[in-house]
Amino acid sequence: MSGLIPLTVRELKKWYRNPIFFITGLLQPFFWIALFGSAFDITKFLPNASGSLILQGAPNYITYIVGGVLTTSSLFTAMFAGTNIIFDRRLGPMGRFLSSPIRRSSIVFSKIISSTIRILPQALILIVAALLIPNGLKFIHGFTILDVLVILAAITLVSFIFSSIFSVIAIRMTNMNSIFGIVNLVNLPLLFVSYAMFSPVMMATWLSNVAKYNPVSWSAEAMRMVIINGSLTGSQWYQVGTWLGALAVLALGLLLLTAYLSEKEIRD
Amino acid sequence: MGDIIITRDLTKVYHGHIKAVDNLNINIGEGEIYGLLGPNGAGKTTTINMLTTRIASSSGTATVNGYDINKESLKVRKTIGVVPQDLTADEDLTGRENLTMVSQFYDVPKQEARERIENLLKLVDMTEPADRYVKTYSGGMRKRLELIVGLVHNPKILFLDEPTLGLDIQTRSQMWEYVRQIQKELDVTIILTSHYLEEIDALADRVSIIDHGKVLVTGSPQELKSSLNGDIITITFREQNEADAMKNIPGVLEVTDSGPNTVRVKVSNADESLPDVINFISTNKLSTMKLTVQKPSLDEVFLEYTGKDIRVEDPGDARKMMMNMRRLRQ
Known part of the structure; x- marks a missing residue:
């Protein structure tokens, strides 16, 4: 009687x-891979950039940036998860949900889960697109099933995290413009104060210091690590594990917070 | 028949001092259609929201189907069906998909849900449009869908909050027919709020008139109307002395002047008294120009108990009604 499945469907x-x-x-x-891949391609100003610290060993900028674009794509889709809560409130279905014997949190989790599922085909298309474009994504050190799992985990976690944050924000909101305002306020800072597009060596020190704590960086760096290096060394696995672990802890925290707040606070 | 809903001093206070519902005490019997009648802002919807556990009460208690609304809210929700004032169906799904989704909220087994939905659709003549998207429905169709969405899990009690708000008069009387049908075929207790007097008059077995969160009077619409003491027969004669002669008629409650050559005869039941009145007129050879019989309507009952006309709307609700109407017309 939780209602989670019918609501997600x-x-x-x-x-x-x-x-x-x-x-x-x-x-x-x-669009994203093509535009970001060439608009921010700093290597054209820096000969011999490939393999250097700037690209952290990637053969070209697209290969470097794929992890970042996958993360950003997830982030931007996830940020709109909360809008459907407001739509349901304004258009009426929320009244039906609240008078049914379902768990209140199912209403919110159905948005989070569906938004996370919506991102997966996007991610697949993005990787295919990156492979297709000229001088695109190259797995020079191979690519294993473990790498696929890392990418899947990073995308899922980052989607879950930001869908939760923006759904929690929307739990008591009635005005669509408020959520759009918040999305617009934080989307570019979240993207640019992170390692999604540029490596730490390219950033101002203070920016890089802040970016270290951005979950967008953790996800981008974890995917980047497996895409560039293929089979990882022990210390590289440790690093990827740390990033994914941090994402998982954050996701778990948000899961509990969302469950608590939506049971308690959701209103018609 | 026992009481399926009992409220004891049920109270809802907003912002610490606005008493939306004030020590409400009502008993609703099993199988009744029970009306809550009152002007906008009288506390009808707040009462429904508390009884359906959408909001908690500030004080007092109520049992719905034997379950305490505050302590056993989940059990209450499982045994009741709700048709809220606003439209709740998802426009991007078909009518049937909406019904199926809600049946899943109540864990109705698949096969049972399918059969039940089929029957409900038939009951309100919605079989044909069932597989169309709800956004293509007319206002009346959407309301009919809302009516049965609240019934997919076979509830014992159905709450209808202003079921015909914003509908045109034809669609409204059609809705009443469906409500009666549902009550008869599915054997549910129906709690109906409305500020349309005709609606309560047409549907309710018993009604409580509510204002400022308090019950002013309870009874069957017929009882309430007769509590006003009488029907009015207005007779206009050719001459004033004939009108005066009419005042000698025996067996009526009261005869008063009402304009030139005209009297108002108050009787307890016009259907029974009219032959006597006509007899009196003909035996006294009085020449009547005009004779009208007026039965008291709930309008007058309402006026009597609340001291105001129910049709005066406040602007806030008018806006809400317009919004509903606009959505119904799309």
């Missing part, structure tokens, strides 16, 4: 049945 139906919502979501990765 509902969200996903609303997604794949809306052609604009569905297709734009699938096109977005192409």
